[in-house]
Amino acid sequence: MSLLSIGALRGQRRPLRLPLASSTVAAGFPSPADDYIDVGIDLNEALIRHPSSTFFLRVSGDSMIDAGIQHGDLLVVDRSLEARPGQIVVAVLDGAFTLKRLARHQGRLRLEAANSAYPPLELHQCGDVQIWGVAIHVIHSLGRHG
Numbered sequence: 001m002s003l004l005s006i007g008a009l010r011g012q013r014r015p016l017r018l019p020l021a022s023s024t025v026a027a028g029f030p031s032p033a034d035d036y037i038d039v040g041i042d043l044n045e046a047l048i049r050h051p052s053s054t055f056f057l058r059v060s061g062d063s064m065i066d067a068g069i070q071h072g073d074l075l076v077v078d079r080s081l082e083a084r085p086g087q088i089v090v091a092v093l094d095g096a097f098t099l100k101r102l103a104r105h106q107g108r109l110r111l112e113a114a115n116s117a118y119p120p121l122e123l124h125q126c127g128d129v130q131i132w133g134v135a136i137h138v139i140h141s142l143g144r145h146g
Contacts (some may be wrong), residue, residue, distance in 0.1 A: 048078075050080045053080035054078050055133065057074075058074060058075075065114060066115055070140050072140070073138050074139040074140070076135070077090050077134065079134075082134075087134050087135075088102075088134070088135040089133065089135065090131075090133045091132060093129055099135065100112055101113075109124075110123055111123065
């Protein structure tokens with residue numbers, strides 16, 4: 001899996017409030033829908049806590065498919081967060097980006113794919129490794145629109 005850097009958030013953000021329905025949508029049994037929009041939401045405020053250290057990256061490949069991260073998805077990555085086992089991280093291995101889950105196995109850290117076709121990467125066996133950032137959100141399309 002490779003990642004394409006889209007860029008960082010810099011400077012002043014101008015709030016962009018988008019409509020947010022006052023009710024939730026049922027993913028099980030249907031519920032009555034409200035016919036009005038109650039409040040607004042700014043996705044920058046909702047998704048990004050540290051603008052100066054937050055980057056967008058485009059996913060390429062299928063090594064994290066079982067974690068719900070698909071080819072073409074847009075990742076929101078925060079470089080200010082300390083990576084911990086269990087989190088999905090962007091790592092730099094020998095100069096190339098990779099997206100994996102940071103895990104502790106038999107007392108050592110490793111990077112695990114969320115696809116059984118990819119073996120884990122034992123960090124102590126890798127050459128130059130750097131945890132570049134923590135993936136905090138993933139945005140993916142549900143199909144072609146328009």
